[in-house]
Amino acid sequence: xxDPRRLEVLRAIVEDYVQSREPVGSRALLERHNLGVSAxxxxxxxxxxxxxxxxxxxxxxxxxxPTEKGYRHFVDQIGDVKPLSVAERRAIAALIEGSHDVNExxxxxxxxxxxxxxxxxxxxxxxxxxxTVRHIELVALGAGQTLxxxxxxxxxxxxxxxxxxxxVGDEVLxxxxxxxxxxLNAKPISDVARLALGIPELVSPGMAPAVRTIAEAxxxxxxxxxxxxxxxxxxxxxxxxxxxxxxxxxxxxEALEEQVVLLRLFSExxxxxxxxxxxxxxxxxxxxxxxxxxxxTGYGHGEQAMIGVLGPTxxxxxxxxxxxxxxxxxxxxxxxx
Amino acid sequence: xxDPRRLEVLRAIVEDYVQSREPVGSRALLERHNLGVSAxxxxxxxxxxxxxxxxxxxxxxxxxxPTEKGYRHFVDQIGDVKPLSVAERRAIAALIEGSHDVNExxxxxxxxxxxxxxxxxxxxxxxxxxxTVRHIELVALGAGQTLxxxxxxxxxxxxxxxxxxxxVGDEVLxxxxxxxxxxLNAKPISDVARLALGIPELVSPGMAPAVRTIAEAxxxxxxxxxxxxxxxxxxxxxxxxxxxxxxxxxxxxEALEEQVVLLRLFSExxxxxxxxxxxxxxxxxxxxxxxxxxxxTGYGHGEQAMIGVLGPTxxxxxxxxxxxxxxxxxxxxxxxx
DNA sequence: CTTGGCAGTTGAACGTGTCGAGTGCCAATG
DNA sequence: CATTGGCACTCGACACGTTCAACTGCCAAG
Numbered sequence: 001x002x003d004p005r006r007l008e009v010l011r012a013i014v015e016d017y018v019q020s021r022e023p024v025g026s027r028a029l030l031e032r033h034n035l036g037v038s039a040x041x042x043x044x045x046x047x048x049x050x051x052x053x054x055x056x057x058x059x060x061x062x063x064x065x066p067t068e069k070g071y072r073h074f075v076d077q078i079g080d081v082k083p084l085s086v087a088e089r090r091a092i093a094a095l096i097e098g099s100h101d102v103n104e105x106x107x108x109x110x111x112x113x114x115x116x117x118x119x120x121x122x123x124x125x126x127x128x129x130x131x132t133v134r135h136i137e138l139v140a141l142g143a144g145q146t147l148x149x150x151x152x153x154x155x156x157x158x159x160x161x162x163x164x165x166x167x168v169g170d171e172v173l174x175x176x177x178x179x180x181x182x183x184l185n186a187k188p189i190s191d192v193a194r195l196a197l198g199i200p201e202l203v204s205p206g207m208a209p210a211v212r213t214i215a216e217a218x219x220x221x222x223x224x225x226x227x228x229x230x231x232x233x234x235x236x237x238x239x240x241x242x243x244x245x246x247x248x249x250x251x252x253x254e255a256l257e258e259q260v261v262l263l264r265l266f267s268e269x270x271x272x273x274x275x276x277x278x279x280x281x282x283x284x285x286x287x288x289x290x291x292x293x294x295x296x297t298g299y300g301h302g303e304q305a306m307i308g309v310l311g312p313t314x315x316x317x318x319x320x321x322x323x324x325x326x327x328x329x330x331x332x333x334x335x336x337x
Numbered sequence: 338x339x340d341p342r343r344l345e346v347l348r349a350i351v352e353d354y355v356q357s358r359e360p361v362g363s364r365a366l367l368e369r370h371n372l373g374v375s376a377x378x379x380x381x382x383x384x385x386x387x388x389x390x391x392x393x394x395x396x397x398x399x400x401x402x403p404t405e406k407g408y409r410h411f412v413d414q415i416g417d418v419k420p421l422s423v424a425e426r427r428a429i430a431a432l433i434e435g436s437h438d439v440n441e442x443x444x445x446x447x448x449x450x451x452x453x454x455x456x457x458x459x460x461x462x463x464x465x466x467x468x469t470v471r472h473i474e475l476v477a478l479g480a481g482q483t484l485x486x487x488x489x490x491x492x493x494x495x496x497x498x499x500x501x502x503x504x505v506g507d508e509v510l511x512x513x514x515x516x517x518x519x520x521l522n523a524k525p526i527s528d529v530a531r532l533a534l535g536i537p538e539l540v541s542p543g544m545a546p547a548v549r550t551i552a553e554a555x556x557x558x559x560x561x562x563x564x565x566x567x568x569x570x571x572x573x574x575x576x577x578x579x580x581x582x583x584x585x586x587x588x589x590x591e592a593l594e595e596q597v598v599l600l601r602l603f604s605e606x607x608x609x610x611x612x613x614x615x616x617x618x619x620x621x622x623x624x625x626x627x628x629x630x631x632x633x634t635g636y637g638h639g640e641q642a643m644i645g646v647l648g649p650t651x652x653x654x655x656x657x658x659x660x661x662x663x664x665x666x667x668x669x670x671x672x673x674x
Numbered sequence: 675c676t677t678g679g680c681a682g683t684t685g686a687a688c689g690t691g692t693c694g695a696g697t698g699c700c701a702a703t704g
Numbered sequence: 705c706a707t708t709g710g711c712a713c714t715c716g717a718c719a720c721g722t723t724c725a726a727c728t729g730c731c732a733a734g
Contacts, residue, residue: 025696038708043697061696061714101497139472139488147492151476155484157496160438220437235572236590242579253573362727375677380728398683398727 007077008035009045010054014066014074018316021243023063068281068313071293075278075317082318084326088116092330102126102155102335106231109307109331114234117323119241119311120256122296124266125229126305126335128154133184133192138173138214146173148214150221152189158221165209176211179203180218192222228305230262237311244291244312251288256310261286266306269296276321277306281313295320299328300335307331344414345372346382347391351403351411355653358580360400405618405650408630412615412654419655421663425453429667439463439492439672443568446644446668451571454660456578456648457593459633461603462566463642463672465491470521470529475510475551483510485551487558489526495558502546513548516540517555529559565642567599574648581628581649588625593647598623603643606633613658614643618650632657636665637672644668 012033016024026042029035035042046064049055054070057063066074084092095112099105106123114121137149144167150158168176183199184192196215200208235256238249245252255261268285269277279294293315296308307328309320349370353361363379366372372379383401386392391407394400403411421429432449436442443460451458474486481504487495505513520536521529533552537545572593575586582589592598605622606614616631630652633645644665646657 023696027696039696040708040710041706044707047698057697059715061698062716063696134484135474135476137472137474137486137488147471147488147494149474149486149488149494151474151484151486155482155496155498157484157486157494159492159494161492162437217437233594236587236594239576239585239587239590242585248576248579250573250576253576257570257573360727364726377677377679378675381676384729394728396684396727398729399685400727 003045005035005037006045006049007073008033009042010049010066010070011074011077013046013049013055013064014070017065018314021314023058023065025063028063068283071280071313071317072283075280075321076272078274078318078321081274081276081322081325084116084322088323089326089330091116092327096330096334105331105334107233109327110231110233113307113309113323113327114237116327117309117311117320118234119237119309119315119320120235121233121307121309122262122266122294123231123307124263124305125231126154126300127226127228128152128156128304131156131189131225132186133189134186136177136180136184136218138177138180140168140170140173146214148217148221150192150218150225152225156225158225160217160221162213162217164213166206168207168210172207176203176207176214179211180214184218189222189225193219196222228259228263230259230266232256232262241312244314246291252292252310255286255288261288265289265294266296266308269294269306271297274321274325275303276325277308278317278321293317295324297324297328299332340382342372342374343382343386344410345370346379347386347403347407348411348414350383350386350392350401351407354402355651358651360395360402362400365400405620408617408650408654409620412617412658413609415611415655415658418611418613418659418662421453421659425660426663426667428453429664433667433671442668442671444570446664447568447570450644450646450660450664451574453664454646454648454657455571456574456646456652456657457572458570458644458646459599459603460568460644461600461642462568463491463637464563464565465489465493465641466527466563468493468526468562469523470526471523473514473517473521473555475514475517477505477507477510483551485554485558487529487555487562489562493562495562497554497558499550499554501550503543505544505547509544513540513544513551516548517551521555526559526562530556533559565596565600567596567603569593569599578649581651583628589629589647592623592625598625602626602631603633603645606631606643608634611658611662612640613662614645615654615658630654632661634661634665636669 012029013024016032026039026046029042030039053067054073055064056067058065092112095108096105099108106125110121110123131152131154134153135151139147144164146162146164148160148162179202183195187195196218199215200212203211238252242249265284265286269279271277276297281293282290284290284294291313292310293313294308294310296306299305299307308324349366350361353369363376363383366379367376390404391410392401393404395402429449432445433442436445443462447458447460468489468491471490472488476484481501483499483501485497485499516539517536520532524532533555536552537549540548575589579586602621602623606616608614613634618630619627621627621631628650629647630650631645631647633643636642636644645661
C-alpha cells in the first residue's frame, strides 16, 4: 500500500466523511477533489482499499466510510500539523496568562481546549514525583477537631480534618508541629508514609495516641498528594455528536466521571513522531470508549502530565492535533515561567 | 378543583405517564387503578382536568399527559414523603461515614444521591459566612515564587502562588506572617479584603511592595473563600433520559458546567411545607432548564446550603423527594458531629 | 351524576413503488 | 498494464396510500 494516489483517495474519503457524516461515493469524491482520474479509477482504488480493510461499505450499494484502520493510516500519514489561526493563538495566550494559581491555569486551559476543538477536553494535574515536604500545619478547629495541612514543594496543598482522641490546645499543636517538621521537613513526599510511622515514639507517652492519629492523616495526605487527578471540560460537546455514538453517549459520560479510567486511558497512549498520541476506537482498551478517539500529548517539565481531547471516532484529527499541541506548548511555557 | 376523585385521576395519570412515557387514556387508567367508576366517567373528569390546564392531549385522539401545572398540583398534593428502603438507608450511612474530609463527605454524598435517584445530583459546598481567619501561611517556593495559604475557621483552605517583587527568605516570611496574623487573625473572612489594605504601612518601606502583593493575594483568597461552589455527579444519567428532552440535552449539560447558573437555580427555589423545594420546568428561570425539574432541600447548620437532583420534567417526584430528604438528613447529622 | 355505546379522529405501522446514488464488471484504449 | 466509459444491478431513502388500534366526545338511558 504505497501507491500515492490510493493514499490520496483515502485521505479524501476521511476528510469528506468527517465533514458530511455520510458515506462517500466515487463520483462525489471527484467533484470535491481534483484527483486527475476518472470515477472508474477511483472505484478500482476503493476496491483495493476495501480489500486492505481501510474502508468499508455500510450496504452493498453505497459509498464507503473509513474503518478504524483507515483512520489510523490517515493519522499516520499526516505530515505536518498545521498551526492554529492567529486569533486562536491570541485567545490561548490571553486566557492562560490571565490566571493566577496553577490550578486556575489548568482549569482555564482545559475549558479553552474544549471550546476551540468543540470536544471534551481532559487535563492531567501535574505530578511532581520528586516533590518534598515544604510545610506542615496543624489548626485546632474546636471540639477536638483538628485540621492537618500538608504543603508540598510543588505547591500542592492537601488537607484533612481529623478528630484527636485527646483534646489539645493551640500551643501543644505548635509543639507537635515542630516535632513533625523536624522529622519530615524537606523529605520526599513518597517517604512521608514510612517516616510518619516512627514519630509517635518521639513524644511523651501521653501524646502518643494523638500523634499517631496525626501521623496516619499525614500518610493519607501524602498518598493523596501523589495521586493523579484529571480535570474535564466541555462534556456538553459530547451530546452534540450524539449521532456519532451508535448506541449512546451514556457509557462515555460514565467513563468521564471515572478518574481511574481516564488515567489508564492516558497511560496507555503512545506518542508518535510529532509527540502527539492518538488512540482510535478499540485501540483504547476501555470498553465504553471503543467508539471514541483520544488525541493527547504531554506537557510541562519532562512531559510529566498529559492534556488532550476526546471525541467520536469520526473526529477532525488534524484540527484536534493542532489545537492540542498548540495549547500544550503554551501551557508548558507558562508553567515553566 | 377539590373533587377528590379528580385529584385521584390526576395522580394516576402522572404516575402512569412517568412510568410509561406514553399518553395515558381512560381505559388504560381503569386497568391499572381501581377507581371504582367506568371509563366514561374518567373521560368526563379528564375533560374537566384539561379545562383547568392540568393535563393536555398531544393530538386530538390520544391519551393525556400532565402539564407543568399538572405536575405542580401532583407535587403539592403529596401528603407524606415515603421513607427510603432499609438497604438504601444503610448504603447512605456506610458511604457518608466512611469519609474523612468535609469535601470527601460532600463528594461521596452527591455521587450516592445520583446513584439512588438515577439522576443528576447537585450539592452546594457549605458557606460559612461568619467564618474567621484561623491561620495564614507563607511558603517560599524558590525563584521568588511564594505560596500564600489562607485557612478559615470553617476548615476551608484557599491557596495561591504569587510572584514577589523582591525575593525574600524563609525567616523574613515568618516575620511577615506574624504581622499578617496580628492584624487578621480571628477576624471575619469578610473583613480581610478591607483590613489587608492597611498592612503594608506596618512594615519597613523596603518590604512594603512585597507585602502589598501578599495583601492583594489575601484579599483575593478571602473573596474566593466566600464564593459558593457546586459539585455535581451522575451527569451520565442525563443521557439515559434523552427522550425526555425534546430538543437535546446539550443545553442542560452546558448549564451543569456553569456554576453561576446552578447557584441561581438553587437560590430561586422555595421550600414547601415538607422543607423540600421543587422547581418544575419553566418555574426555573434559566432557559436551558425549562424542560428540567429540580428537587432540592437545605442541609447543615441552619440549612445554609442546598442539595438536590435535576432531571426531566417527567421525573418520579415522590422517589426523588424521598431520596433528597433522606440524604440531606444524614448529611446534616454527619456534619454536625 | 354515572354509564354504555357509537361515531369520528388520528397517529403509528406497514406495504408498495419510484428514484437516485453507487458499485462491479467488462471491453476498449493509449 | 493502468485507465476509462458504459451498462446492468443493488439497495436505502422517500413519498404515498391503506389499515389498525386507541382515544375522545357526545348522547340517551338508568
